[in-house]
Amino acid sequence: xxxxxxxxxxxxxxxxxxxxxxxxxxxxxxxxxxxxxxxxxxxxxxxxxxxxxxxxxxxxxxxxxxxxxxxxxxxxxxxxxxxxxxxxxxxxxxxxxxxxxxxxxxxxxxxxxxxxxxxxxxxxxxxxxxxxxxxxx
Numbered sequence: 664x665x666x667x668x669x670x671x672x673x674x675x676x677x678x679x680x681x682x683x684x685x686x687x688x689x690x691x692x693x694x695x696x697x698x699x700x701x702x703x704x705x706x707x708x709x710x711x712x713x714x715x716x717x718x719x720x721x722x723x724x725x726x727x728x729x730x731x732x733x734x735x736x737x738x739x740x741x742x743x744x745x746x747x748x749x750x751x752x753x754x755x756x757x758x759x760x761x762x763x764x765x766x767x768x769x770x771x772x773x774x775x776x777x778x779x780x781x782x783x784x785x786x787x788x789x790x791x792x793x794x795x796x797x798x799x800x
Contacts, residue, residue: 668702670725674718675700689713 665673675685686696689710698704706714715722722728746754757768 665727666702667705667726668700670727671714672700674720674725678718685717688717 675682682693682696682700686693689696691710695704699706711722711725715725718725757765760768
């Protein structure tokens with residue numbers, strides 16, 4: 664796997680730039696840039712930022728960080744949804760409950776949801792078993 668310096672050197676060479684030109688643009692010596700490219704030294708955060716701006720690349724790219732974006736459904740986040748009149752009425756009832764009853768309603772909802780998901784998964788497993796156990800034609 665390439666290291667930071669290897670990626671830095673590749674960027675410079677892809678652009679047909681000389682070390683002295685890049686060093687001058689970054690206001691550092693050729694020796695310092697060379698030490699970065701040879702993975703002998705690592706730049707400060709401020710210098711890393713300047714290098715990224717110079718080459719117009721992200722720090723993730725230079726550092727070879729693969730950021731995996733989570734799907735919105737898996738993130739613990741809120742979505743704005745339009746509620747129909749029935750849902751609004753149910754929420755208004757919920758809001759009028761005391762804390763103890765709100766907890767009970769939330770608990771019941773979680774239990775019903777988990778049961779629903781369990782049944783859904785059981786159904787899926789059963790249908791997969793039927794597909795796998797059917798005799799060949």
